[in-house]
Amino acid sequence: MSMNCEQTRQHWHLFHDSEGDAELHQRINEHLSMCPECARWFFQQSQLEEAVTETLRQGERTADMWDRISRRAVSTEPTAARSRYLLGGILVLAASMLIVVSLVFWNAADGSSRDLTTLSVGLHEKLATGREDVKFSSGSHIEIEEYLRRQVTFPVRCPPREDAGFHAAGGGVCKFDQAPVAYVVGQVGGQRVSVFIMSRESLSRFPEQQAALQRRQIVSQQRGDCEVVMGEVNENLVLVVGRVTTDQLDRVLKAYGSYHEHGPQVPPTHRASDPA
Amino acid sequence: MSPQKRKADRFVEHLEPLQKALEVYCRRCLSDANAVEDVLQSAIGNAFRDFDLFAEGTNFRAWIFRYVNLEIKATNRTFWAKSHASLIEEPEADDDWRLNFDEAHFDALLDSPDAVLQHCDEALAGAISLLNPLERSVLLLKAIGGFKYREIADIAGVPMGTVMSSLARARERLRHQLVEYGREHGLLSRPQTGKAAPHENETNDVENGEA
Ligand SMILES: [Zn+2]
Numbered sequence: 001m002s003m004n005c006e007q008t009r010q011h012w013h014l015f016h017d018s019e020g021d022a023e024l025h026q027r028i029n030e031h032l033s034m035c036p037e038c039a040r041w042f043f044q045q046s047q048l049e050e051a052v053t054e055t056l057r058q059g060e061r062t063a064d065m066w067d068r069i070s071r072r073a074v075s076t077e078p079t080a081a082r083s084r085y086l087l088g089g090i091l092v093l094a095a096s097m098l099i100v101v102s103l104v105f106w107n108a109a110d111g112s113s114r115d116l117t118t119l120s121v122g123l124h125e126k127l128a129t130g131r132e133d134v135k136f137s138s139g140s141h142i143e144i145e146e147y148l149r150r151q152v153t154f155p156v157r158c159p160p161r162e163d164a165g166f167h168a169a170g171g172g173v174c175k176f177d178q179a180p181v182a183y184v185v186g187q188v189g190g191q192r193v194s195v196f197i198m199s200r201e202s203l204s205r206f207p208e209q210q211a212a213l214q215r216r217q218i219v220s221q222q223r224g225d226c227e228v229v230m231g232e233v234n235e236n237l238v239l240v241v242g243r244v245t246t247d248q249l250d251r252v253l254k255a256y257g258s259y260h261e262h263g264p265q266v267p268p269t270h271r272a273s274d275p276a
Numbered sequence: 277m278s279p280q281k282r283k284a285d286r287f288v289e290h291l292e293p294l295q296k297a298l299e300v301y302c303r304r305c306l307s308d309a310n311a312v313e314d315v316l317q318s319a320i321g322n323a324f325r326d327f328d329l330f331a332e333g334t335n336f337r338a339w340i341f342r343y344v345n346l347e348i349k350a351t352n353r354t355f356w357a358k359s360h361a362s363l364i365e366e367p368e369a370d371d372d373w374r375l376n377f378d379e380a381h382f383d384a385l386l387d388s389p390d391a392v393l394q395h396c397d398e399a400l401a402g403a404i405s406l407l408n409p410l411e412r413s414v415l416l417l418k419a420i421g422g423f424k425y426r427e428i429a430d431i432a433g434v435p436m437g438t439v440m441s442s443l444a445r446a447r448e449r450l451r452h453q454l455v456e457y458g459r460e461h462g463l464l465s466r467p468q469t470g471k472a473a474p475h476e477n478e479t480n481d482v483e484n485g486e487a
Pocket of ligand 1: 004005006008031035036038039
């Protein structure tokens with residue numbers, strides 16, 4: 001049964017928050033595709049809510065306060081044992097410095113190790129060819145979302161839905177340059193596509209992508225035959241990777257964490273200057 | 277490595293990525309701005325004490341927010357009891373504003389939210405402080421924590437229906453405060469008359485109702 005304008009608008013909170021069941025979202029989408037007034041109304045409500053959320057989330061971590069809290073709450077070493085740790089500590093410090101120095105040289109020799117696009121394409125190829133197992137197999141968006149939310153400490157929103165052409169098949173977690181990553185694998189037009197989801201703060205580890213995303217809201221890059229489209233979506237940095245067109249990946253990216261496709265939320269994708 | 281040291285390392289590894297969100301949440305939720313460190317200290321201490329009970333692979337983010345939320349609730353209650361000796365609980369915010377909700381300026385806010393939001397962190401903080409404690413924590417758990425309704429219900433210890441109605445109400449109140457602020461400071465231009473509004477009645481219904 002189709003919904004009228006009033007019924008549709010009453011469900012805006014559920015729609016915006018990616019809550020409620022898939023059938024409800026389907027019915028809302030049906031209404032929005034036929035009713036430009038409601039599509040505009042939904043877009044405006046969500047735009048305002050995103051702006052409020054963004055403002056509320058602003059703030060800094062006070063480093064010295066957290067040092068004090070950790071020292072007091074999580075102190076484990078009895079005083080007598082501390083001197084024993086001291087010598088060990090010095091040795092560990094020396095070893096760590098050696099490792100850091102080696103890593104710096106290693107990174108200088110192989111810049112790609114901190115190139116987010118290369119890392120995501122590498123893992124996508126492994127997942128697509130079965131060289132890396134997908135940890136959790138399911139075709140249910142809700143099951144995948146719940147699984148991922150248990151695995152990582154940053155917020156994860158619902159995977160892109162079928163109405164964006166993405167058919168999910170499973171998910172898992174990994175790390176890119178020590179930064180935790182949740183991923184969803186699936187297909188677009190019969191081709192394998194991976195969606196990598198990270199905390200937005202992780203972007204600072206990857207200078208090239210950070211610089212590109214400061215210039216554009218959505219960036220596309222290419223490595224070999226693989227296209228990568230990335231952007232910041234609410235609390236997340238999201239990369240969509242696959243051997244399909246950037247338009248198809250773009251559509252999947254825009255459907256991440258949001259069930260709706262209406263309204264001019266995101267500007268068109270631009271290709272960043274691509275060093276690879 | 278001793279079991280205690282292993283526990284501490286694991287705990288810190290889970291906690292570190294959440295410190296900023298926990299601190300921002302705490303600052304926005306607390307009635308007493310000076311209590312942030314004490315509240316976090318106490319919550320983190322309790323959580324570490326109980327960390328053996330935390331099941332690895334489950335949602336640490338929601339788990340730790342529950343400890344912080346409990347501590348905030350207790351601290352806010354004490355703060356209110358001290359500063360309003362005759363009151364037991366924080367009073368419910370009144371609903372008078374619903375009577376004179378300014379539709380035209382609300383439309384202007386919808387058209388360009390940044391015009392107001394770029395200028396009003398203070399106004400937003402003030403508006404947050406006017407929410408009742410549950411509305412405030414539900415709204416902030418959603419905005420800062422990025423939690424699902426079910427997780428918020430779990431953290432705040434209320435049914436999911438209460439989360440939904442509190443969130444809808446909190447959003448509505450906040451929007452009203454933003455409209456007031458924008459209007460008072462001349463940040464919102466009244467939209468031109470004759471703007472297409474084919475569903476005016478429905479808009480009113482929804483804005484005054486709760487999901
Ligand atoms: Zn409609």
